[in-house]
Amino acid sequence: MARGVADGLAFTLADKPMVRVETLTEDKSGLAGDNAPDWNARVLAKVRGADVKAVVITMGREDLGKRFPSEPPIEFGVDGWWSTYEKKVGSFVRTIRQERKPVLWVGLAPTGNALTNTDFVLLNEIFRGQTEEERGYFIDLWDVFLSDAGEYSSYGPDVDGKNLRLRTNDKIGFTWAGYRKVAFFVERQLSRLLGGYGGLAFEGVEDDPDFIVLTGRTTSPEDVLLGGDGDQEARDGESLAHQYFVEGRPLQSVAGRVDNTARISQ
Secondary structure, three states, X not given: OHHHHHHHHHHHOOOOOOOOOOOOOOOOOOOOOOOOOOHHHXXXXXXXXXXXXXXXEOOOHHHOOOOEOOOOOEOOOOHHHHHHHHHHHHHHHHHHHOOOOOEEEEOOOOOOOHHHHHHHHHHHHHHHHHHXXXXXXXXXXXXXXXXXXXXXXXXXXXXXXXXXXXXOOOOOOEOHHHHHHHHHHHHHHHHHHHOOOOOXXXXXXXXXXXXXXXXXXXXXXXXXXXXXXXXXXXXXXOOHHHHHHOOOXXXXXXXXXOOOOOOOXX
């Protein structure tokens, strides 16, 4: 599923050569299980010192039914399993955030199985809570993949508004059209976060995830205040803005405008 989301993102961003999508996936693996990957270490090796602007995560499907190794093992579904899983998610998100990378966690979508949906809802609550606690972004797909009646449907509008099959035969996975739809919502948040992928979106910010640029850098770097010494050449003491805001001179009234208080004579 993570690879499908990555492929959908790469397709969506194909016309933006300044953006590259790199994948880090492990088939049929998540955070639980006797042989679960050390995701913290693997992600650190991928992002530390690299030009990574954001990390997108999706997982959880493969964790259902798997225990956590312990003495005795923590079996799936018990209270201890959910609390252990929550700690794993929190540790994973914190590891990325400590590298000053934005985190976007893609939530699980509804399925055609009521019991699976119950587990997915609980997992989504954990993903949302732990991600937002670290000032990350949770992308909620639940309502996006429900019918107008609020029920599961394998069909729905794709990114172009056409009614297509979005889910696979197991009623859990996604078709290509479904992955493109997931990628649409991920890319929308990425664009907001990274300033539309403009080449100047992170200039002088040292990739600070708490500094959000919506339209790209158009002003001075962060180490120079607007109007500071570094902006001397750009000042114009004769400009109306300088006279009004700095010197406090009143602006000349414009004849015929509603704010013209000059006396009108006949």
